[in-house]
Amino acid sequence: MSLFIDADLCTACGACVEVCPFGAVEIVGEAAQVNEKCNLCGACVEVCPVEAITIEKKEVKAADGYQGVWVFAEQRRGRLAGVSFELLGEGRRLADKLGVSLSAVLFGRQVREAAGHLFAYGADRVYLADDPSLDAFTDDLYGGLLTALIQERRPEIVLCGATSLGRSFFPKVANALNTGLTADCTGLDIREADRLLLQTRPAFGGNIMATILCPNRRPQMATVRPKVMRPGPCREGRTGELVEVEPSRPGLAPKTRFIEFVEDLSEKVHLAEADIIVAGGRGLGSAQGFDLLRELAELLGGAVGASRGAVDAEWISYAHQVGQTGKTVSPKLYIACGISGAVQHLVGMQSSDVIVAVNNDPNAPIFEVADYGLVGDLYEIIPAIISRLQR
Amino acid sequence: MDYFLTEDQLMIQDLARQIAEEKVMPVRAELDEKEEFPRELMKHFAEADLFRLNIPEAYDGMGLGGFEHALAVEQVSRVCCGVACTYAASGLGAYPLLLFGSEDQKKKYLPQIAGGTLAAFALTESTAGSDAGGIQTRAVLEGDEYVLNGTKQWITNAGEADIYSVIALTDPSRGPRGASFFIVEKGDPGFSFGKREKKMGIRCSATGELIFNNCRLPADRLISKEGMGFIIAMRTFDKSRPGVGAQAVGLAQGALEAAADYARTRIQFGHPIISFQAIQHMLADMAASVEAARALVYAVARYIDSGAKDVSKVSAMAKLFPSDVAMKVTTDAVQIFGGSGYMRDYPVEKMMRDAKILQIYEGTNQIQRNVIGQELHKEFGRRGRKK
Amino acid sequence: MRIIVCIKQVPDTKNVRLDPATNTLNREGVESILNPFDLYAVETALRLKDSFGGTVTALTMGPPQAESALREVVEYGVDEAALLSDRAFAGADTWATSYTLAQGVKKLGGFDLIVCGKQAVDGDTAQVGPGLAEQLGLPYVCFVRRLVEVDPQARRLVVERLMDDGWDVVETPLPALITVVKEINEPRVPSLRGKMKAKKIAVPVYGLKDLEADPNCVGLAGSPTQVVQVFAPQPRGTRVRLDGRPEEQAERLIEALKQDKVLTIGAE
Secondary structure, X not given: OEEEEOOOOOOOOOXXXXXXXXXXXXXXXXXXXXXXXXXXXXXXXXXXXXXXXXXXXXXXXXXXXXXXXXXXXXXXXXXXXXXXXXXXXXHXXXXXXXXXXXXXXXXXXXXXXXXXXXXXXXXXXXXXXXXXXXXOOOHHHXXXXXXXXXXXXXXXXXXXXXXXXXXXXXXXXXXXXOOOEEEEEOEEEEEOOOOEEEEEEEEHXXXXXXXXXXXXXXXXXXXXXXXXXXXXXXXXOOOOEEEEOOOOOOOOOOOOEEEEEEEOOOOOOOHHHOOEEEEXXXXXXXXXXXXXXXXXXXXXXXXXXXXXXXXXXXXXXXXXXEOOOOEOOOOOEEEEEOOOOOHHHHHHHOOOOEEEEEXXXXXXXXXXXXXXXXXXXXXXXXXXXXXXXXX | OOOOOOHHHHXXXXXXXXXXXXXXXXXXXXXXXXXXXXXXXXXXXXXXXXOOOOOOHHHXXXXXXXXXXXXXXXXXXXXXXXXXXXXXXXXXXXXXXXXXXOHHHHHHHHHHHHOOOOXXXXXXXXXXXXXXXXXXXXXXXXXXXXXXXXXXXXXXXXXXOOEEEEEEEOOHHHHHHHEEEEEEEOOOOOEEEEEEOOOOOOOOOOEXXXXXXXXXXXXXXXXXXXOOHHHHHHHHHHHHHHHHHHHHHHHHHHHHHHHHHHHHHOEEOOEEHHHOHHHHXXXXXXXXXXXXXXXXXXXXXXXXXOOOOOOHHHHHHHHHHHHHHHHHHHHHHXXXXXXXXXXXXXXXXXXXHHHHHHHOOOOOHHHHHHHHHHHHHHHHHHHHHHO | OEXXXXXXXXXXXXXXXXXXOOOEEEOOOOOEEEOHHHHHHHHHHHHHHHHHOXXXXXXXXXXXXXXXXXXXXXXXXXXXXXXXXXXXXXXXXXXXXXXXXXXXXXXXXXXXXXXXXXXXXXOOOOOHHHHHHHHHOOOEEEEEEEEEEEEOOOOEEEEXXXXXXXXXXXXXXOOEEEXXXXXXXXXXXXXXXXXXXXXXXXXXXXXXXXXXXXXXXXXXXXXXXXXXXXXXXXXXXXXXEOOOOHHHHHHHHHHHHHHOOOOOOOOO
């Protein structure tokens, strides 16, 4: 693929220079020229008044023979992760648009029963590898097995949750298949004209949204941000085709070894799974402030989050940090207490459905992104909320 | 403003500033509140090679001078005067060794100090503040050992340093020629520490008593010769005073920046207070005096590094003037902050508390004026005789 | 131990914005910085060097200015650095980047461990670490929060991998690749001697030919994915202020949240 500017047609009007998001076009002498920063986004093609710019498309050959939408159904210790249902909901929508089948891939030990849920939530087919060797997650085994399965069955789209597990092994699979992978998508759609998967995700810390295509390689792979997509309706009793998958392959010898899992017992609800998050920042003034937030979180059935400032002050552990160098969350409700709203924090939580900000500084940037802003002393407001809820 | 620093000097300044902002700033309020010694921070300074600056390369140092040391102290002090004091005091404790130590002594102790082992300088006693001659700690030669008895008071880094430069009377009958300097190590028999003082400012700095109770030292712990004590002390202060000046300049700069920043954002009567002439005049005076203090410290430090001999007068000036400036500037900074400046939530009240000691230690400003006055007397007296 | 650390120079993302009117990236005042996670990777490598001896080499793929990021990590104690730079490498997605870095690693020679930061804060993909491991055929563990056991003699590494609900303890043989999260350590400060070395050290630059890389696998040409559109995110936040005494604020908030259907308790 390449971008071509016809110097004979070009009038050096500069419209393309202005519109280019990457600074890739310059006027050199009497015509526009493109440099190596070009990403072939096509913005200049659309804006050129004399149609001097064209993008040559290579033929889409690699797509031959790839069909179907797959979702990787994540399970940890026998329980299906919430994101698996969100993927099925979205996957069903995409598969219907393409007119193809939706399959779920499930690896684990004694997880056969979960296959039923996957059918109920929309899967036409479940590829099941149920074996003691797959009890715990290792990149080698899960990655190697999924790669082999994809090579055997050739789906056109494979999705996975952008959880720690998904983000760990999906890149291995994509690299092994020499195909493209888009991380942490918040939007997916099908481009009608060529049936390509449009993958939309935040970049530059969430300051910019980018839509990405994988035009020539297959499958098109993406990890999907949890809690953004909607699970589909649950149809109990719905069934589909269960395909037993051989859990081993020649040459698939795992090198890493899972030893044990240590559960984080400090919280009842973990950030990644929480629908409600109560988060605290420097404005709490001390570690004890988190006791108050924990009380509210427990009442709401939510998890406790923190800004980097609170973690650096050692008021709470890093596992709770939300933000650019912490976790990205997407709950229904995010209550930010004593958090000023630095961009690096917003990056991690601004896709929440509803944001409530409690801060005694009316000029705190957090109020710019909040839906409800409460200016005042959080040590008066939070207890007031707690007592109101307890009634 | 450009101070025409060399690339290496800029590097030192940048590094000191980076560490001050990244490592010292987040903990300065807590260290002050808890009166907690900045041990972790001293480790970072050592990692950064900041203790190597003015130690010769032969002893694992970087072979630079007092000016480079002052540049580093200034940057640290801008963020926390107490941490800067801890850092600078180690340099002070090293000077007797640097200036008068034997080859063996230098080889043994200077590499340690360059690597971050803390030192301390011990002169002050209850009977000897400004009157240094009033010291009573005795050092008696018994065979091939010196036995020290006495108590030192208000020693910076007491209990935290491992190497102490201690002045004691070896021959009371000889008056000013009767004192000598010794190297005492933590752990030497008969050497212990007394109570740690509770101070108005620089609260993270460890200030305490050194107690010598028949403390036995091998004779090779004597620095230079018996009787050289006060000369060593005077030469040490000549070198170290610009360092105190640098502490003052840094502290004043930090206060100025905090005050100007606050004035920009504080709205009263519908305007940021920095737009009021009264505030602008205060800031103007603060800024001009900080710049003057800095110019003086830099000029004197460079002059001393050049190897100049009679530096006492200008060295005293480089301590006297900046420390007075720091006291005024930090006080004015609190004033500009208004009520907020009085609150411990804001950084300026600490800066004002910290500033006071700079007018007192390493020779009170009254002593500095004595030194300058005496030097002027000598200078103009000489000129007078020439006519 | 011979350790390679892969780093990246990124724009200081807090200042990067898309002008919604013109859809152009506003680059004014955007500095280039070392990717925040990479300093933790560097510190991990330096601590291993402190314990076991050896060398730490920093590697990056980027435009010529990325050399300053390599010099920056030398200030902290990294021994050597190498820059992979060529016009052909530009426009690379994570696959092409993984491929190019893999060729760079091969050029550098033998190693015991490759350490990467969890992700770069401009792309936010966290894909290059595992991608690089796969291209080199290395075992890898992501999101390492602690090194439990390091045995270079026995060629064995045990780590804790941060998961969403706790952590997995995983063992890997060496050579291997790990990506690290902030929790793993607190980076040291640079040293003066490091800064002096950083000024003087020679940083070799390897291009397409030096790496004997396949031109179809690098840069834009080698990227399976491409960006087709960039746009400013929808500004969010309805910015309703709830004023009054704390009790009033609490009352109005709970009513509003019930209306929004995000609050289920107390909704009866």
